[in-house]
Amino acid sequence: MSFGGSQWPREPRQPDDRSYGEPVSSSTPDWAALADASAARVRRRRWLLIGAGGAATAAVAAIVAMAVVFTGDAAPSGKNAGELPSAAELPGRTAGPEPSFSTVAPSPPPDPRDFVSSAKKDTAPLSADTLFPGGKLTMGDRVYAKGPTARTADCASAAQGTLAAALRSHGCDQVIRATYTRGQVAVTVGVAVFPTEAQARLAANQSARGIAPLSGSGTGAFCKGGPVCRFVGNSYGRYAYFTTTGYASGKSVTKGDSEAFRPGDDLAEFTFRQIVRRGEIQASAAAAAPAG
Secondary structure, three states: OOOOOOOOOOOOOOOOOOOOOOOOOOOOOOHHHHHHHHHHHHHHHHHHHHHHHHHHHHHHHHHHHHHHHOOOOOOOOOOOHHHOOOOOOOOOOOOOOOOOOOOOOOOOOOOHHHHHOEOOOOOOOOOHHHHOOOOEEEEOOEEEEEEEEEEEOOHHHHEOOHHHHHHHHOOOOEEEEEEEEEOOEEEEEEEEEOOEHHHHHHHHHOOOOOEOOOOEOOEOOOOOOOOOOEEEEEEEOOEEEEEEEEEOOOOOOOOOOHHHHHHHHHHHHHHHHHHHHHHHHHHHHHHHOOOO
8 A cells, every 4th residue: 555646446335345344244145134124015015005995994984974964965056165154044944834723612512401401402212112121120239120111192191180280281292101010019100201491390390199100011000099109200301200109909108118118219210310311312422423
């Protein structure tokens, strides 16, 4: 080596050249390093693929979300975000028609008594079978056999004493009678029909005696020829109803005679219920009928 003379030109460094301080190695490749480098490249490609897939998925989700938001728009509005209506200008939720309620109070239900207080309203069929149906009557533990029935427009002929005159003077239309028996006691119940409630009330209040006893069809005569019988009268609506109670043996009914009083009371109560029921049936039919 000389000082001050020309130097040899430097050539490009070769791959296997080593700088000062680098260890000198043999020409055999470092296979472990190469394998690590290859594995690193594979990992980088995998992460790149995963990242690209995630980005694609996010992009698809964003597109779907935008499609959901803008569903129903047939064409773009051509407006930017600043030109869109504010929240206050957006149409509110469309509501269905509100239910309407009438302010007019409904009519009260018909009064059943009205239908048995006037001939104009009381138009249901009326006969001995509708007033006194079946072949027997059961009141509690007491059973009464039904005997003869009768119906007549000659009201006075179906009564006795002052009742005959009262029926005639107050415009009685018809009298329907039926007789029931239990043991030795017989009861004839009679219903006198009038045009109005007032007429029926007057007739019931002015009668001193009662309905004429009805015999026949296996029922012997009673309350004729002198024995004392029990007579009861009352009214409801345009109907006046009466009972005549006596013994088939001819024995007189005495005060406090429960054997005779109970059958008469049972028949009077049953008849009252039948008249009330008649009004209820007609009132129910009127309430169910269409208006107009």
